[in-house]
Amino acid sequence: MKIAIAGAGAMGCRFGVKLQTAGNDVTLIDNWADHVATINTTGLTVTTDEGPDQVTTMTAAAPQDVTDHFDLIILFTKAMQMDHMLTELGDVLSNQPVVLTLANGIGNIETIEKHVPKNRIVAGTTIWSSSLTGPGHITVTGTGSISLQAIVPAEFPDLPDVLNTLNHAGLNASVAEDVLAAIWKKAGLNSVLNTYCTLFDCNIGEFGALPNWRTLNDAVLDEFQAVADAAKINFDAQAVTNLIAAQFDPMTNGGHYPSMHQDMAKHRPTEVDFLNGYVAKLGAQLGVPAPINANLAQQIHAKESLRGI
Numbered sequence: 346m347k348i349a350i351a352g353a354g355a356m357g358c359r360f361g362v363k364l365q366t367a368g369n370d371v372t373l374i375d376n377w378a379d380h381v382a383t384i385n386t387t388g389l390t391v392t393t394d395e396g397p398d399q400v401t402t403m404t405a406a407a408p409q410d411v412t413d414h415f416d417l418i419i420l421f422t423k424a425m426q427m428d429h430m431l432t433e434l435g436d437v438l439s440n441q442p443v444v445l446t447l448a449n450g451i452g453n454i455e456t457i458e459k460h461v462p463k464n465r466i467v468a469g470t471t472i473w474s475s476s477l478t479g480p481g482h483i484t485v486t487g488t489g490s491i492s493l494q495a496i497v498p499a500e501f502p503d504l505p506d507v508l509n510t511l512n513h514a515g516l517n518a519s520v521a522e523d524v525l526a527a528i529w530k531k532a533g534l535n536s537v538l539n540t541y542c543t544l545f546d547c548n549i550g551e552f553g554a555l556p557n558w559r560t561l562n563d564a565v566l567d568e569f570q571a572v573a574d575a576a577k578i579n580f581d582a583q584a585v586t587n588l589i590a591a592q593f594d595p596m597t598n599g600g601h602y603p604s605m606h607q608d609m610a611k612h613r614p615t616e617v618d619f620l621n622g623y624v625a626k627l628g629a630q631l632g633v634p635a636p637i638n639a640n641l642a643q644q645i646h647a648k649e650s651l652r653g654i
């Protein structure tokens with residue numbers, strides 16, 4: 346399959362190298378010039394905790410330099426970069442490729458629908474992880490999975506092809522019965538792990554070792570549950586808590602600093618407004634206060650301000 350990874354940062358590169366190694370024709374698309382140049386000259390370097398670095402020859406390009414058409418475009422920008430990336434892709438979307446988003450946060454589908462017909466959009470979540478170590482270099486640990494679904498399943502016969510392509514690359518993809526529920530489930534996980542790990546400056550395993558992690562977890566997810574109930578979205582706080590606890594293991598994501606922590610460390614804007622902030626804002630609209638999520642979002646913004654972001 347001819348695949349473009351639009352937003353080839355930490356996650357885009359991890360997915361891109363796995364898909365290319367599995368035999369797909371992959372192009373990494375990104376605006377970070379040094380990153381694109383490094384990949385095209387010396388390859389993509391992947392550091393793991395299982396042996397020497399692996400360097401893979403890959404093709405990378407800036408969005409404005411891409412003229413090819415693709416069967417599948419996987420969007421892995423940050424939530425706030427997605428609209429701009431899709432605008433920059435322009436004619437690359439004219440052959441109506443399948444567009445898959447696995448980015449964190451709530452609201453990404455609405456962004457994509459401004460650029461792509463609903464019956465070509467697949468959305469979902471992933472608990473794979475990755476860190477961008479530098480231009481052309483990612484560091485990866487653990488394993489992960491993907492849960493996805495077409496936005497209009499009845500008008501999307503290609504889902505088996507997408508699933509087979511992802512699973513042939515070892516990405517552990519499965520169909521989500523309710524994609525909005527899957528997105529809220531992941532947003533709940535991120536609104537606990539990403540936000541607290543960023544505020545406490547710890548990795549996921551260190552958060553899980555806190556004696557009061559469950560109290561902190563429940564404070565966020567109880568509000569998620571109330572807002573989701575009011576918005577008639579399927580949400581199960583206990584299931585999210587179980588998924589969070591499963592990340593504490595070093596074999597999954599225990600050693601990982603969540604992407605929000607990485608953004609803060611790199612003095613880059615975070616996605617908190619698509620996570621805790623989104624639920625607090627929706628709760629206010631629905632008359633369901635979510636003061637803890639609202640305050641956590643403000644704490645992250647305060648930390649961003651202190652870092653000049």
Ligand SMILES: NC(=O)C1=CN([C@@H]2O[C@H](COP(=O)(O)OP(=O)(O)OC[C@H]3O[C@@H](n4cnc5c(N)ncnc54)[C@H](OP(=O)(O)O)[C@@H]3O)[C@@H](O)[C@H]2O)C=CC1
Pocket residue numbers: 352353354355356357375376377378421422423424426447448449450471472473474475476477603604611616
């Ligand atoms: N990292 C993780 O472990 C996980 C992340 N996610 C989600 O996946 C999505 C993508 O996240 P992730 O891959 O971590 O994002 P990254 O920050 O690694 O990359 C996203 C984009 O940010 C820009 N960028 C990043 N670093 C720099 C830099 N130093 N200089 C210039 N530009 C830079 C690049 O786009 P540009 O050049 O156009 O700015 C890049 O494509 C997000 O929604 C995230 O929440 C989901 C699961 C796990």
Ligand SMILES: CC(C)(CO)C(=O)C(=O)O
Pocket residue numbers: 449471472473474475534535538539598601602603604605
């Ligand atoms: C689940 C986790 C923490 C790692 O996949 C993530 O989504 C992130 O780092 O943003």
